[in-house]
Amino acid sequence: AQKVTQAQTEISVVEKEDVTLDCVYETRDTTYYLFWYKQPPSGELVFLIRRNSFDEQNEISGRYSWNFQKSTSSFNFTITASQVVDSAVYFCALSEAGGFGNEKLTFGTGTRLTIIP
Amino acid sequence: DTGVSQDPRHKITKRGQNVTFRCDPISEHNRLYWYRQTLGQGPEFLTYFQNEAQLEKSRLLSDRFSAERPKGSFSTLEIQRTEQGDSAMYLCASSGGLPNYNEQFFGPGTRLTVL
Numbered sequence: 001a002q003k004v005t006q007a008q009t010e011i012s013v014v015e016k017e018d019v020t021l022d023c024v025y026e027t028r029d030t031t032y033y034l035f036w037y038k039q040p041p042s043g044e045l046v047f048l049i050r051r052n053s054f055d056e057q058n059e060i061s062g063r064y065s066w067n068f069q070k071s072t073s074s075f076n077f078t079i080t081a082s083q084v085v086d087s088a089v090y091f092c093a094l095s096e097a098g099g100f101g102n103e104k105l106t107f108g109t110g111t112r113l114t115i116i117p
Numbered sequence: 118d119t120g121v122s123q124d125p126r127h128k129i130t131k132r133g134q135n136v137t138f139r140c141d142p143i144s145e146h147n148r149l150y151w152y153r154q155t156l157g158q159g160p161e162f163l164t165y166f167q168n169e170a171q172l173e174k175s176r177l178l179s180d181r182f183s184a185e186r187p188k189g190s191f192s193t194l195e196i197q198r199t200e201q202g203d204s205a206m207y208l209c210a211s212s213g214g215l216p217n218y219n220e221q222f223f224g225p226g227t228r229l230t231v232l
Binding site: 004033037042043044045046047050091093095101102103104105106107108109110 | 226
């Protein structure tokens with residue numbers, strides 16, 4: 001069975017500091033996808049990134065960067081120069097290539113990030 | 118079409134009543150998912166549709182729950198004889214569009230409170 005662990009329940013940092021959110025996953029499949037979603041106070045899940053299991057290149061998008069390491073089954077997310085608008089709950093998720101095109105997501109329990117002005 | 122929509126956004130009901138939620142996916146998406154999210158937890162998968170066919174149901178979906186997607190467009194999730202443990206946010210997501218066909222777009226959710 002697949003599992004996603006986000007050990008950090010809550011993190012608070014002062015604005016402009018860098019912060020890293022950890023994600024560790026378990027799966028028996030060799031083909032899978034990893035995701036990060038942001039859930040602001042409004043409640044809607046916002047897609048941030050998807051990586052497939054064959055692409056271990058790190059990715060940077062503006063102030064966001066992701067570090068995928070298959071050897072440690074981790075997919076960590078770093079926000080550089082944090083801003084108050086980054087305050088939200090962040091979820092890491094995993095999907096396997098299921099039958100009938102089903103790519104249901106298995107989510108972690110989330111990390112609540114608070115940026116202090 | 119700007120995204121996935123869900124109706125209602127909030128529902129308060131008494132224990133034992135039936136409730137029905139609606140999800141309108143992004144129009145070109147053929148895949149539709151329902152998830153449930155309780156307080157302090159990540160969303161959990163409930164069921165999956167490809168077009169009008171319901172192809173997988175989680176064990177979380179007891180026989181009081183039923184979902185449909187007639188004609189492969191909108192979907193409904195019905196809960197019969199609601200219980201307090203059904204209180205949660207019910208999220209709908211759709212996928213199947215280009216360029217990233219497996220990216221799931223989520224709706225704003227329906228928050229259910231069972232008194």
